Every structure is written in C-alpha cells, then in structure tokens.
Amino acid sequence: MRTPFKLLLRHKVTGLALVSALTPVLALLLLLGWQEGDIRGVVQNQFQERVRGELGAQLRGLYGMLDTANGLLQSKVDASLNVAHDLLGRAGALSFGPETVGWDAVNQSTNTTTRLNVPQMKLGGRWLGQNDDFTVANPVVDQVKQLVGGTATIFQRINDAGDMLRVATNVEKLDGRRAIGTFIPASSPVVQAVLAGQTYRGPAYVVNAWYVSAYEPLRDATGKVVGMLYVGVKQEADATLRDAIAKTKVGEHGYVWVAYGNNASRLPPFILHGGGATAGVALDTAKDATNGKAVFPPLIQDAIQAPGEIKFSTHTWRDAKDPADNSSYYDKDVAAVYFAPWDWVVGLTAYDLDTSNVRDELSGEFSRLRWVVTIGALVILAAIGFVAAYLGGLIAKPIAQATGVARKIADGDLTADVTGHGQDETGQLLAANRDMVASLNRLLTQVKRSSIELISTANEISAAAKTQDSTVQDFGASTSQIAAAVKVISATAEELVATISNVSDLAQNTAALADTGGRQLDGMKGSMQTLAASTSSIAQKLATINDKARAITTVVTTITKIADQTNLLSLNAAIEAEKAGEYGLGFGVVAREIRRLADQTAVSVLDIEHMVREMQASVSAGVVEMEKFTGEVRGAAGEVGTLGGRLSSILQQVQSLLPRFGLVKEGMSAQSQGAKQINEAMVNLTDGARRTAESLREFDRAANNLHGAVEVLRREIARFKVSENRSTGLTSIIFPKRKSGN
C-alpha cells in the first residue's frame, strides 16, 4: 500500500504535465493528415487537367495536319477529274453499238456472278474493249494515269435499275490484272448520287486500299445517265504523313493511334499504333484492368458523334507480362478525335507514369513534415516528463516518510527512529509521531514482562493436572476391562449350565428310547423267522398249481380238435341233406344243431384255455415274487439282530454318562455365582474412577482457559517491539485482570 500510494501521487503530477503537452501535438497531427488528403486531391485534378490540355493540343495539331493533307488530295482528285473529262471530250461522243458483248459480272457487295449480254460501249465510235491486260493500252484511263498519276475507271450502266459495271480501268487487281467485270449495285449511295446527276465525293475502298475519290455521271446525247467516271487518289499516297503521325510522342511512354470509325466492322481496327502493338489488333482486346470493360470502342463512338471535337477517357491498364506484379498497373489518359473525311479516329494515349514523379515528390514532402512534427512532439514530451517526475518526487517524499512511521506503529514496531525536520506541515506531523512512540514504549515493556511470568505459572498447573488425569484414566480403563472380562465369564458359565441341563435330559430320554427299541426288535426278529417259513411253503404250492394248469391245457387242445371235426361233419351233413331234397330236411336240422353244439364247445374251450393261461402267468409271477420276498425276509431278520445288539451297547454307555452331568452342572453354578460378585465390585470401582477423572478434567479445562487467556495477552503484546531502557513496573496491574476474566 505504501509504494503504490507514492507512485500514484507522482504519476498524477507527471500525467497532468504530459497530457497538457500531448494534446496540442495530437491536434496538429490530425489537422496535418486531414489537409494532406485535400491537397492531394487538388494536385491530382490539376495534373489531369494539364495532361488533358497537353493531349488536346497535340491532337488538334494532328487533326490540322490530316485536314491539310486531305485538302491537298482533294484538289489532286479534282485535277484528275478535270483531266479525265477533257480526255473523254476529246475522244468523242459516247454511243452503244449494235454489237453486244458478254460479261461475267460480279456484284461487289454480294460477290455473286451474273452472266450478261450488253451492247458494246463506244467512245467516238470506238469500242472500249474488254481489256484486263496492262500490256494492252486502254484509252482515257491509261492516259489519266500518265498525266496526273491517279486511278480512273469507266462504268457502264447495265440495266434500268442503274447497276454500274466496270468496263475500263487502270486499277490493278491483286493478281496484276485490270479490275474490270465487277459492278456496283444501284443501292450503293455512290450510284444513287450519280443517278441523281450529282458528283459523289468521298472515301472509296478500291482493291484493298482507301482512296480519296470522285464519281461523275456520264450521259449520252439525250442526257440520260448511261455510265459513270471515277477518279481517285490513294489516301495515304504520301507515306510521310503516316510517319509524321506515328512519330508523335506523349511524354516518355505515351503514343498515338489511328482507327477506322464507321468502317471498324469491315476493316482491321487499328490502322496505326505507336505504342508497339501492331496495326490490326482488334480494338476490344484492350480492357480496363479494374472493371474489365473495353477501352477503345466507347471512346471511338463518343468521338464519332462529334467530328472534330476532342474526347477523353481515363482507364487503368495492366501489363500482361507479369500478372503478379502490382507495379504493372498504370493509369492511362486517352484522347481521341474523329476525322470525318477519311473516317479516321486519331487518338493519343498518355501514361500516368510519366507524371507520377512530381506527385511522388509532393507526397514525400508531406511524409517528411509529418515525421518532423511527430519527432518534435516526442522530444518535448520526454523533457516535460522528466521535469514533472522530479517535482512530483519533491512533493511526495515527506508524506511518504510520515506514512511509513505510522505504518510501523500500526504494525507494533515502536523501535522506529522518527527523524524529521522542516517547518512545514509534514515536519510537525513527524514530531507528533515521535512523542507518541515514546509513550507507547514505556507502557508496553511492563505489560510484556508480567505476561511472561503468568504464562509459566499457568503452564505448570496445566501439566500437573494432565498427569493426574491420565493416571486416573488408566486406572478407570483397567477396572472397566476387568469388569467386562468377569461379565463375559459369568454369562458363559450360565449358558454352560443351561446347556448341560439340556444335554442331561436328552441323555435320559435316549436311554429310555433305546431300552424300548431293544425290546421291540427282539419281537420283530421272531416274526421274521415265522414269515420266512410261511413263504417257502407258499412257493412250493404255487409250483404244484402250475403243473396242474399245464395238464388242463393238453385236455383243452384235444377238445378243440374234436369240436373242429364235429363242425366239419355238420357242414357236410348239411350239404348232403340239401342234396337229398325234402327227405333230407330233418337231417339238415340235426346237422345244424350239431354244428351249433360244436361251436359252443369251441367257444367254451377257448374260454377255458384263456383262463388257464392267465392262471399260469399269475402263478409264475407269484413264484418269482415269493422267492424274492423270502430272500428279503431273511436279510431283514439278520439286520434286526445286529441293530438290537448295537442298541444295547448305546443304552449301557448313556446310563453310565448320566451321573457325570450332575457333577459338572453343580461346579458351573458355583463359578457363575462367584463371577457375578466380582462383577458388582468392579462396577463400583469403575464408577469411582470415572468420577475422579471427571473432576480432574474440569480442573485441566480451567488451567487451559487460564493458559489461553494469558497466551492471547502475550501475542498482543509481542506485536510491539519495545526498547528495554524505557521499562517501568506494571506487572501487578495486568495479572489480577486476567484472573478475574477467567
């Protein structure tokens, strides 16, 4: 408790100082962070503005360059057209001869071939021919090329709809032949314009190249449009124009690109690409790395909506080389403008990378500022902390000292040397403490001495009482044990007397029973012998009966045979009587009677035979039973004799035993009586001992109480440490107090 209090006071002082120093520093850092975000945003916007301004200026330059080139080409086309016109006029009037010529005409839109027969187209009465060979000269078109260097073609109208067939040209196909035999269908805007009598000007795609071209109607004498004349100059005739565009640089990494506008679906997307990608890469392969949307098509569409105006877009690009590398993400600014005459979209792509150095530098400045502020704040905090800790110590030290003294007194240590000086409140507190310690010391020294003497006296009393108590207890225990033993002996003796009485009675009964049994057995022996003799005579008689029965059986057999013969005789007698007819009737009755008698005889004989057999069986069984019975009777007679002998000997032994039981019983009764007397004496003795032990225990408890009270007093006093030289006699005061409290 002492140490935390000291620290707490110090902490409070120090903490107060630190908090007041820390708050403004934190506020400063927060403001700095907040402002930094704003400033960064402003700088970012400013940079984008600048980059877009730059891109716009460059694009306007390129647009101007294209415009100039286009003007030049257009004037060249006009010149060519004039020359062609002049040549046609000189060659003579247009006419269509009676002769016809066959064409395999190919529709240039659908690429289908149609077989045609059309009148020959003649100029000044001369057929223009069907010439696809450059070694053979063609009128007008070859002359145009010689004079002004452009391409020229003469078309013939082949039907009323207005399909225009190429019949003469100086344009070279890919196979090196003249490009004739194809026709432009009437639905084409070019033919539509020409049929309406106008001259069509615009870009034309002829044999894989774009031309700045003009189409003019050709009329016959009646003024009807019967064909058309085309002249054109290759758009990129001047290769230097492309070089000039391609060399345009935007910053360190930016580049220029050119794509077709409306014709994007039919043609290679990039005509030109300054960023290293080959011209012809599909426009929609470039996708934003964050949202996956195609970059160029929307921008191009935007530019086409407003020809000549510069459109911007920003997107994130990622180098495909190393997908794992985050540094390969770039922001790109793209600007584009639509050049309508050639259907070109010219664009510039600027890399954020090129301007990021400046931004990084700015960001670095902000970081440094933050660090400086943070470190400065830490240094100030450390300094304030030290000062606050020192001042806190000065304030807390005397209070801690006074607290320490009070704590020691509370713990009972009065030896503490209370040193302290100073005129302030803490100094006075220490002086008061010093006086109090001196007074307490004097009082406690006396009390301590008296209590020690008292304790030794109480201990002696207690020890004496304990010794006496244990002696009495031993005595009590011994008498109790003796009494218990005597009780057991007495009980056992009594039980024994009762048991012996029972045994004696039983022995007398046994002797009487044995006597009676012996007499009865003698009688039984005589009966047995008589029975055996009777049995033998019965067996002999039975044998005689058996013999007689056998004799009867023989007689019965004889009677049976006679009955049989009689029966047979009566049968035959009946048959003979029947044969005798009326005379035999009486005889037949006699025969029947004889037969009945024979039958009755036979039945009686059967009965007799049956009875005799049963009798014989009974007699045989009786003989066997008799023999068995005779044997058993003889055995029983023998056993009865043996039993009689044994009973006699038992009788004698039991009779000799009886007087002894009487003697034992008398001795036991005397023993039981003596044991009872001993037991009573012992009970009296034990009771006396118990009472003595109880009064001793009372005495011991009193002594213990005294000892306990003195011990408590001593402990209390022991808490105080006392200097010996300050003692005064106080024993007589403390001892009587303890005595009265007991």
Next chain:
Amino acid sequence: MLAVLFNLGAQRRGLATAAVERIVPALPLTAAPGAPSFVAGTFVYRGQIVPVIDLQRISSGPPVPPLLSTRIILVRLPTISNAPRLLGLLAGGVNDVRDISSTDADGSAPQIITLEELLPGDLLQQLCDADLFPKQLTVAGVQT
C-alpha cells in the same frame, strides 16, 4: 338257398351248396410244379387228382392263413365233359352253412357269389394248359 360261407379277403361270402361236393379239412397238399401261382397243390379224392386253388391268390392277395377253419371246398365243374370234374377251393372261415334267404342277426346277409364269378374265364383254361386235369379217369396207380 343253402350256401357255404367263407372269407374272401375281408368280406364274408356264400357259395350255393348245389355245386359243392364236399368240404374237407386243409390236408397237406402235393406240390404241383409248373402250375400257376394260385394253385396251392393237388390231392387225391376218391381216385381223382383234384387241383386246389387258393382263392385269395387268384386276386394276387396273400395266401390263406393255416387256421382250423381254413378248409377246402370241393366243387363240381359241370362244363367239362360228361363226367363231373372236381376242383378244390382253399378258403378261410369255412365253418357254417346257412340258408341265405334269412338275414343275419345284425340284419346283413352274406353276399352270394357264383362259381363263375369266383373263377375268371381263362382260369380253367390255364389249369388245362398246366396239364392238371387228366384226360381220363385213372383209378390205377393212384396214391392213397
């Protein structure tokens, strides 16, 4: 009509006494080798050799048991030649001759069976084939 009663299997039958010559005890018979199995043997009656047929063996039953009431009924065979021939029928329970027109005490009369019914048609022929009926009466050389 007076009939000799006998057991045929489990049934009680009666044979009219008109065809019966005599009833004789079941004597020991002389074996007849080569005869059909139903022939129990032969014996001599007043100089004639009489074949004896076991009635129960005719219908392939067990032989008639050798009891006192088992007897031989001698019947005359009127169909063969002018002199009456005799045939022994060995049967059990031959112990009564009764007038069949009256019923028994228990109300049932034993059924009358004729000789023709007892002896199937080809039976006598079989006996002839077995050469048990001599063609003529031979008195001389007959054993007693």
